[in-house]
Amino acid sequence: MSMRSYSITLLWSLLASLILIQDDLNGSEWTRDMQSGELDLRSAGSLAFGPEGILFVADSRSAAIHAIATADTTPVAFSKPLKLEALDRQLASMLGVPTEEVMVHDMAVNPISHNIYLSLSRGRGPQAAPVIVMVTPAGKISPLEMTTLQHSTALLPDAPVDKEVGEGRRRSNPRLESITDIAFLDGRVLVAGLVNEEFASTLRAIPFPFKQVSAGTKVEIYHGAHGRFETRSPVRTFVPFSIGDQPHLLAAYTCTPLVQFPVSALQPGAAIVGKTVAELGNRNRPLDMVVYHKDEKTFLLMANSSRGIMKIPAEGIEEASGIQEAVVDGATKGLDYQTIESWQGVDQLDLIDSRHAVLLVRADNGPLHLESRPLP
Amino acid sequence: MQTGEESLNGGLVRGRRCFFKAHLLSWIHCMRRMMTPFSRALGREAFLWSLAAILLADRPILAQTKIQWVYPASGGTVPLGVRLLNWHHEAKGHPNPELMARLLRVYVMERSIDPSIDPPIIGSYLFDEKGILFTPRFPFSERIGYLAIHESMTSTWIPDEKESNPTQVNQIDPQAEVLPENLLKFYIHFSAPMSGGAIYKHLRLFNLSDRCEVQWPFLELGEALWNPEMTRLTLFMDPGRIKTGVKPLIEVGPSLEVGKAYILEVSQKWKDATGNPLSEPFRKTFTVGPSERNPINPKSWNILPPKPGTTQSLQVSMNKPMDAALAMRMIGVIHDGQPLEGTPWLNDEATIWRFEPAAPWKEGTYGLRVESLIEDLAGNNIGKTFEVDIQETIQRRIVNASVIIPFSIQPKTP
Numbered sequence: 001m002s003m004r005s006y007s008i009t010l011l012w013s014l015l016a017s018l019i020l021i022q023d024d025l026n027g028s029e030w031t032r033d034m035q036s037g038e039l040d041l042r043s044a045g046s047l048a049f050g051p052e053g054i055l056f057v058a059d060s061r062s063a064a065i066h067a068i069a070t071a072d073t074t075p076v077a078f079s080k081p082l083k084l085e086a087l088d089r090q091l092a093s094m095l096g097v098p099t100e101e102v103m104v105h106d107m108a109v110n111p112i113s114h115n116i117y118l119s120l121s122r123g124r125g126p127q128a129a130p131v132i133v134m135v136t137p138a139g140k141i142s143p144l145e146m147t148t149l150q151h152s153t154a155l156l157p158d159a160p161v162d163k164e165v166g167e168g169r170r171r172s173n174p175r176l177e178s179i180t181d182i183a184f185l186d187g188r189v190l191v192a193g194l195v196n197e198e199f200a201s202t203l204r205a206i207p208f209p210f211k212q213v214s215a216g217t218k219v220e221i222y223h224g225a226h227g228r229f230e231t232r233s234p235v236r237t238f239v240p241f242s243i244g245d246q247p248h249l250l251a252a253y254t255c256t257p258l259v260q261f262p263v264s265a266l267q268p269g270a271a272i273v274g275k276t277v278a279e280l281g282n283r284n285r286p287l288d289m290v291v292y293h294k295d296e297k298t299f300l301l302m303a304n305s306s307r308g309i310m311k312i313p314a315e316g317i318e319e320a321s322g323i324q325e326a327v328v329d330g331a332t333k334g335l336d337y338q339t340i341e342s343w344q345g346v347d348q349l350d351l352i353d354s355r356h357a358v359l360l361v362r363a364d365n366g367p368l369h370l371e372s373r374p375l376p
Numbered sequence: 377m378q379t380g381e382e383s384l385n386g387g388l389v390r391g392r393r394c395f396f397k398a399h400l401l402s403w404i405h406c407m408r409r410m411m412t413p414f415s416r417a418l419g420r421e422a423f424l425w426s427l428a429a430i431l432l433a434d435r436p437i438l439a440q441t442k443i444q445w446v447y448p449a450s451g452g453t454v455p456l457g458v459r460l461l462n463w464h465h466e467a468k469g470h471p472n473p474e475l476m477a478r479l480l481r482v483y484v485m486e487r488s489i490d491p492s493i494d495p496p497i498i499g500s501y502l503f504d505e506k507g508i509l510f511t512p513r514f515p516f517s518e519r520i521g522y523l524a525i526h527e528s529m530t531s532t533w534i535p536d537e538k539e540s541n542p543t544q545v546n547q548i549d550p551q552a553e554v555l556p557e558n559l560l561k562f563y564i565h566f567s568a569p570m571s572g573g574a575i576y577k578h579l580r581l582f583n584l585s586d587r588c589e590v591q592w593p594f595l596e597l598g599e600a601l602w603n604p605e606m607t608r609l610t611l612f613m614d615p616g617r618i619k620t621g622v623k624p625l626i627e628v629g630p631s632l633e634v635g636k637a638y639i640l641e642v643s644q645k646w647k648d649a650t651g652n653p654l655s656e657p658f659r660k661t662f663t664v665g666p667s668e669r670n671p672i673n674p675k676s677w678n679i680l681p682p683k684p685g686t687t688q689s690l691q692v693s694m695n696k697p698m699d700a701a702l703a704m705r706m707i708g709v710i711h712d713g714q715p716l717e718g719t720p721w722l723n724d725e726a727t728i729w730r731f732e733p734a735a736p737w738k739e740g741t742y743g744l745r746v747e748s749l750i751e752d753l754a755g756n757n758i759g760k761t762f763e764v765d766i767q768e769t770i771q772r773r774i775v776n777a778s779v780i781i782p783f784s785i786q787p788k789t790p
Contacts, residue, residue: 045599060599093494096512098486098520103573105599122514124571125649126606129514143498143513174603174701196601196610197701199560199755199762229620229763236597254595255616256624279623285596305596 030054031069033209034150039066041146044119044130047108050184050208055108055117057132058179058191062155065182065189065206069150070110070117070134078114078137078353078372086367087360090141095122095131103128104368107348107360114352116370117144118360135370137352154210156191184208185240185247185263192235194254201232205266219270221261223253231255233274239289241300243318250277250300250317252286258302260317277317278337280304288348290357292375301349301357301376309343311376312336340376351375443480443524443531446509455533457499457511458482458524465503476501476508485521485532497522519651542655543568543648548640549700550753551724553661556668557634558618558762560755562611562660563701564642569606569649578646579611584661585636593617593631606649610701618754620763632664668696668754671761674746679783684739689721689730690783692744699751700726706747709733710780716742739787743780 030051042061049055053073057066084090092099105119116135121128132144156177177193177200184190191204201221223233238251240263247263251274259274266272280286285305291314292299298314316336345363352358352372362368441463445455460480465471471479481496483489499512516522521534549563581590594611601610616624617631632638642658676695682688690709700722707729709716717734748758755762758779 061604089488090495092486093484093489093496094498095514096482096484096497096522097514097517098484099488100573101517101571121572123517124519124647124651125569126604127569127649128572131514141495174608175705176602176604178597178599178601180597180599194597194601196603196608197699197705198749198751199612199615200749223619223622231615231619231763233615254612255614255619255622257622284624287598 030209031150033211034067034069034152036150037147039068039146039149039151039153041066041130041132043121044132045105046179046182047106047117047119047132048182048184048189049108049110049117050189053110053112055110055132056182056184056189056208057119058182059130060176060178060193062153063177064156065154065179065191065210067152067154067189067208067210068132068144068146070144071149072110072113072115072134074113076113076115076137078356080137082137082139082352082358082370082372084135084139084141084370087135087370088368091118091120091133094141094143095120097122099367101128104348104360107350107358109350109352109358111351116350116352116358137372152210154189154206154208156193156204156206180235181237183238183240183249188266190238190240190249190266192238192251194234194236199232199234201234203235203266203272219266219268219272221251221253222271222273223255223257223259223276233257237286237289239291239300241291241314241317250289250291252280252289252302256280256284256286258286278312287346288350290349290351292351292357293354294375299375303343303346303349303359308339308341309346309349309376311338311340338376343373343376441507441526441529443526443529445524445531445533453536454516454518455522456515457509458522458531459506459510460508460526461506463507463526470503471508473501476503476510479526480508480510481525482510482512483523483525485523485534491523491525538650540650540652541568542652543570544655545642545658548642548658548660550697550726551700552697552726552753553663554665555632555662556666556754557630557632557664558667558669558754559613559632559664560615560618560751560753560762561613561699562640564609564611566607566609566648570602570609571647571649571651572600572602572606575600575609575646578643580641580643581631582639582641583633583636584639590631590638591628618762634664634666637661637663668752668756669761669763670696671756672696672698672746672750672752672758674744674758674779674781677744677781679744679781681742681783681785682737684737684785684787687733687736689732690737690744692729692731694727694729697726697753698722698729699753699755702750703729706750708745710743710745711738711740715745737785739785741782741784743782745778745780747778 041059043059044057045060046058047055053070055068055070057068059066088102088104089099092102095102101123103121108117110117114137118133120131120133122131123129133141134144135141175197177195179191179193181192182189187208188205189208191206203219203221221233221235223231233253233255235251236254238249241248241250248260249263250260252258257276258278258280259276261272261274287303287305289300289302300312300314300317302310304310345361346359347362348360349357355375356372357375358372360368360370442461444459444461446457446459447455458480483491483496497512499510502509518535521532524531544567546565546567576594576596579594581593583590593614595614613631614624616622619625640660644654644657646654678693680691682690703722703726704720707720709718709731719732721730746758751757
């Protein structure tokens with residue numbers, strides 16, 4: 001062996017071991033405590049991406065959040081527009097059920113690979129199977145293989161009281177919490193939910209990687225209407241949002257106001273009153289929100305049930321002093337916003353890259369389309 | 377799965393190669409025995425002709441590729457998979473999954489699904505001496521037909537018509553005929569599991585007094601609030617039309633108004649978990665009374681203690697209707713600091729709670745424990761109203777605790 005080839009071999013070995021070490025370091029931080037094998041997923045609802053292609057899945061039926069290492073970490077540039085017509089029909093065709101038996105619950109884009117993940121249920125009733133599918137930016141659909149991926153699970157802190165009621169064979173625990181939204185922020189998974197019995201208003205923060213001992217933080221969220229009346233207010237959807245360098249949450253309550261509160265307020269047992277930054281009117285069911293940057297400005301895009309997409313400049317949110325008086329006219333108080341009328345029927349939205357959003361659009365109870373559009 | 381295939385084929389169907397080999401051997405055996413001088417004279421031609429005859433005779437059987445639905449060995453009418461029987465790979469080695477997926481495609485038989493453009497059902501493919509076996513990733517449904525396609529050949533599987541008892545609405549809580557203007561929720565109880573999805577189109581609220589439908593009265597959620605069996609739906613009234621000072625209430629007013637009569641209607645079109653519509657629509661008629669804005673005070677409840685040594689029910693008269701689900705879960709009896717085993721019961725109006733102990737009552741002191749998160753029909757809790765006027769009081773924190781009201785079991789005084 002010549003000196004040169006020896007050096008090359010040595011170089012390769014060094015490089016290979018460096019790569020191995022690097023992989024090990026990356027893998028160890030977030031996935032060290034994960035396990036391999038079949039994930040017992042009983043339902044698939046809200047989705048959010050964490051670091052290194054880790055997908056968080058809300059499983060209301062198990063009162064749990066699952067973290068799945070998708071291993072989908074190869075960056076792929078999003079280069080040409082995506083349009084998948086009648087996605088629900090295609091999914092039904094692949095899953096072998098009528099179209100009306102496929103329900104799409106949430107969508108999240110892997111920020112590394114730009115692949116789009118959808119949580120679905122296949123079939124009807126309590127036996128419906130949870131499914132997670134991945135759609136590439138090129139439009140190829142494939143279900144996530146649950147048997148081979150690494151995963152970990154956190155049971156919701158203070159999950160439904162495990163108390164059965166009824167008699168004999170009818171004994172059961174009817175209480176169930178529906179997880180309305182999740183997000184990953186600074187090493188914690190934030191979870192908002194609604195209970196099917198008591199009108200609870202808890203928001204939870206669960207440290208990730210999930211640990212056995214730390215159950216996480218639970219806070220109660222309140223809505224103060226105009227400085228006088230205060231009610232518990234469950235959060236329907238929320239998005240992490242920075243004001244200055246302080247992380248905040250921008251949240252939409254079930255009674256429609258859009259509020260903000262600092263993440264630092266999520267202390268164990270705290271009671272948080274969100275600062276109202278906008279009052280949304282009747283029929284205005286907030287569905288999904290994303291934050292993006294354009295022309296050196298930050299904007300919030302909000303899909304809701306009645307109007308086209310609302311585009312709200314972040315300056316308004318940062319400067320909002322909170323609405324103190326009652327709304328008397330028909331206008332949306334608090335914030336200036338622009339309605340993007342052409343974006344009608346948007347059920348879900350997420351960013352696919354820094355300049356494009358991907359949308360799930362259903363117009364007038366028609367088929368569900370998946371498409372990308374340049375950010376407004 | 378494996379046993380299913382074995383029982384299905386019963387060893388009758390074999391690969392073409394085995395079939396051919398077996399026939400060729402028996403033919404040579406026959407020829408040897410039947411060799412006569414005459415046949416020898418015919419020589420080589422006769423040998424070739426008879427061989428050709430055998431091959432031609434076998435050909436239709438050998439080449440018969442067909443689609444076969446594979447059923448569970450244990451019985452059952454829904455197939456586990458589909459087999460392309462007697463298909464053989466002409467080239468050496470096994471066909472790859474892509475080729476098998478092209479050769480045998482399976483589709484849902486639904487009007488909107490078009491095999492020429494829509495993707496086939498996903499699943500796994502296996503190649504063996506019987507041919508190609510397709511197993512769907514998710515089991516075939518017993519509610520719809522399936523179509524298998526191989527080149528120009530098709531085969532369908534259609535489920536049997538099933539007789540099933542139609543599902544109905546058993547009751548809607550609260551059952552009282554007069555409900556508060558700030559009513560927070562309904563519970564709809566079904567006789568069997570229901571299907572989820574777009575449920576709100578099946579729920580309508582009519583204002584009988586003004587002869588109109590109430591627009592957007594409910595809190596509509598992406599993931600509706602069911603019990604795990606999907607036999608009970610929790611339907612929240614839109615809190616934006618209950619809470620003082622929020623925009624929906626100011627814009628369009630409350631969903632329910634004092635003094636007016638309403639009908640909550642559950643549509644017959646709502647499908648249950650088996651895909652069948654309800655047996656009939658369900659209508660709950662009620663009138664609306666004043667808002668309930670007082671906290672719950674269990675200390676004002678009337679407790680009627682039973683006699684010692686009996687398993688008579690303890691009776692508690694609550695001074696207003698409670699949320700039925702929470703009253704069943706959040707009220708209990710304690711004795712010596714421990715929860716007492718027994719069966720709770722609630723009247724239809726959710727104003728009387730009874731408790732039958734598993735063992736007879738003993739003389740002494742017991743406690744009625746009520747969790748502070750219990751709600752009345754308007755979401756008021758113990759010591760705290762649904763809406764708090766913070767100019768009067770600030771009591772932001774609901775302590776997740778309980779109130780205990782002692783009562784004693786004593787022999788009846790003469």
